[in-house]
Amino acid sequence: MINTVIFDMDGVIVDTEPIHYYAYHQHFKELNIDVPDELYGTFTGYSTINTYQKIVAHFQLPHDPAELVNRKRDLFNDAFDTKPDLELIEGAFDLIKSLHASGFQLLLASSSAKVTIKRVFDRFALHPYFSHIVSGEDFPQSKPHPAIFLDAVAKSGAPKSSCIIIEDSTNGIKAANAAAVFCVGYKSPHSLNQNYDTADLVINHFSELNAEKIRALRF
Template structure:
C-alpha cells in the first residue's frame, strides 16, 4: 500500500488566515456590540463561518440571519486578505506541495473555508496547478469533526482512503480525519493553541518531516 493522495486542510496548514479571521470577527463583534470571550472564540476553531454565525445568533439573541453576519465578516476579511502585509503561506508548505506534485501524488484541499476563500488563496499564491480538486466544508451539511469533507476529498481523488493522508492542525479537523478512518498528520505550528493532537497518527512541526521518504514506513 502506498500514499497516492494528500488531503490538505487549508487554514493553519497552507496559509494562516487565522489572524485575519480573528481581526474580521472581532470587528464584526464590535459592530454587533457583543462581548465574545476567548474561550468561546477558541471553541469556533475548525467551524465554518455559517456555523459560527448561527451560534452567535443563538447565544446572543441577535436580530440578524446568518447570511447578514457572514457578509459583514467577509467584507472585513477581504480587506485584511488583500492589504495585511504579514499574510503569507505557512513556511515550508510550497516546497512540500511541490515535492508531492513532482512525485505524482494527488492533492486535494478539504477545508471548512468557503469556496470563495479557497479560490482567493489559490489565486493569490498561484496554487491552482498543483491541486486536483477542492472541497469546501461550507457547502456541506455537516462541519468537521464530521468526516464528510475528507470522505468527499478521497472520493474526488478517486483513491481508496487507506492510500490517503490528511494534513490538519485543529482538534476538530483531526477528529474528522479519525472519524473518516484516514491517516492523519497533525501540523503543530507556533500559532496552534489549545488543540488536541492525541488522535493524529503523527505530529510534526516542520513540513520536511512529511516528505515521502520520511513517511514511507506508514504506507507500506
C-alpha cells in the same frame, strides 16, 4: 501505499487565522457581543456559517446567520487585500511542490468559503498543484463532522488506505478520525489551544515530511 494527500488550508498552508480573528472580532464589536478567546477557539475548523449559527444561538441574536457571514466576509476580504506580509506557512509550499513532483495527488479540504480559498490560491499560485478543492460551505455540518473529508476522498478516486489528511485543529483531527483516514497533526504555532492526541502522527514543521516518509505511513 499512500499516494494522496488532503490538506487543510488555514493554519496548514497559509496563516490566515490572524485575519479571520481580526474580521470576526471587528464584527463582534459591531454586534455588541463579547466573544472570549476560549469560546472563539472552539470554532477553529468550523465553516463561517456554522460559526455564526453557534454565535446566534449562544448570544440569542435576532440575526440571520447568512447575513452575518456576508458582513464578516467583507471584513476579511478588505483585510486580506491590504495585508502585504501574508505568507505561506514555512515549509508548506516546498512540501506541496515536492509531493506533486513525486506523483502524489493533492487535494484541499478547507472549511473556508470558496471565495476565500480562491483568494489564497490566486495569490500564491497554488492551482496547478491540486486536483480538487473542497469547501466547507458545501456541507451543512462543519468539522468535526467527516463529510468534507469523505467527499475529498471520493473525489480523489483513491481508497482511504491510500490517503492521509494534514490538519492543525482539534475539530479537523476529529473529522479525519471520523472519516477513518490517517491524520497528520501539524502543531502550528498559529493554532493555539488545539488537541493533537488523536492524530496518527504529530509534526512541528513540514521538513519532517517528504514523499518517502509519507508513502511509508500506515494506520
